[in-house]
Amino acid sequence: MKRFISPLLLVSIILLLFQSTVLAGPADFRKTKIAVLDFQLQGEGFETKDMGVIVAEWFITALVKAGRFEVIERGLLKKLLEEQKLSMTGVVDATTATQIGKFLGVKTIISGSVMKLQGIIEINARIIDVETASIIAAENVKSSTAVRLQDLVVQMSEKIIKNFPLEGYIVNNSGSKVTIDLGRMAGVKDNMDFSVYKEGKVIKHPKTGAVIDVQRIETGKIRIISVRDKVAEAEIIKEESPGSIAYGQLVSSIVGNLQPVVQTAPAKDRELHRTLSSEKSSKKGESSGDVISMLKSSSMRDKEAAAKIVAKKYRNDQRILDIVDDELLKSYNSSTGDRDFVDAMAWLCNALGASGQTKYRSTLETVSNSASNKKLKKYAYKNLKRLR
Secondary structure, three states: OOOOOOHHHHHHHHHHHHHHHHHOOHHHHHOEEEEEOEOEEEEOOOOOOOHHHHHHHHHHHHHHHHOOEEEOOHHHHHHHHHHHOOOOEOOOOHHHHHHHHHHHOOOEEEEEEEEEEOOEEEEEEEEEEOOOOEEEEEEEEEEEOOOOHHHHHHHHHHHHHOOOOOEEEEEEEOOOEEEEOOOHHHOOOOOOEEEEEEEEEEEEOOOOOOEEEEEEEEEEEEEEEEEOOOOEEEEEEEEOOOOOOOOOOEEEEOOOOOOOOOOOOOHHHHHHHHHHHHHHHHHHOOOHHHHHHHHOOOOHHHHHHHHHHHHHHOOOOHHHHHHHHHHHHHHOOOOOOOHHHHHHHHHHHHHHHHHOOHHHHHHHHHHHHHOOOHHHHHHHHHHHHHOO
16 A cells, blocks of 8 residues: 655655755755654663653754754654654664665664663664765763763764764865865864875776776874864864975864763772772783773773883883873863763873973973863973973
8 A cells, every 4th residue: 555645745745855955045055965763761760751752862963063063853754754654763774774864865764772771771873874874883881870871872872973084174274274175164173183195096996997086195184173164174183294295185084082971989989999990991901002901991090000111111102192192182182071981081181291202292281281171281281391
């Protein structure tokens, strides 16, 4: 039996498409059109039976705030699914998602579930590409039920956003600053970081000779300092070599390390955890491989322990110091109040200061001038003086 869209709903969809193509302005083509289905609830103990709807709404809000998505209004989505007798809830299969996406003209569907079991709450989400009917990414976060569900949703939205990096080009280069062809209308915000790439070797299929991809060679990193509607100005925070960042090169947004959502423990418990963590880190050994793994860990205590080892044992190891430099640059403004975070970042500053190498001055200058946390700014400045 054929299904038909009602005339009223058809008019609504036509008006929506007209507004998005004619009235929205030329910059909207950058935004990814996306639909978020209600999340399926699994387990018991939820505050309300509508929690799946609430979680979907929180996701929509977080994605809209990111500025790079055009999210289908939930009321229109619900009407269409009711007309087509399709479910709006839960983890749909890729074929059904494709059917929904084609009706709405969206490129991506997000579906998922919220599970509550034995004091643990977990959110799972799948990102489905409508054109290929395939799952392009699956993300999940979990924690104890003491953590606010909305905090987990925010963390999950950050994980989802990282699957949609903003990409553009450098359209002006004035030496220490550059201008890129992405602005407020594409979702660019102050203090966003971008990697910069130049084109390298063309990669061709060995049989057909068709171009498959073009190698990307990183030339440096930039940080946004001023945003207008269609362009943004950025300062160069790192170059692989002097003058390596140039006009016409590709830029791609960087998403910082996501930190686990944790419940703040009393001071006494924090100290106990810190002691146990230090003992655990000591048992890992101090090989360069262990230190690198700890530096890149999402655990702030591991980062702090590794930075202490670097300051003492690896202050002349260029490879490890460059990792310290990268970790500090991409993470120093990720949080402002967490004690473990500040201590870890401060020790990364100490490790760079202990190296005595002037190549790390620009990083310490950036942290001392731009860090949100006053204590961290102080540590960065203190170590900057060690390099003079």
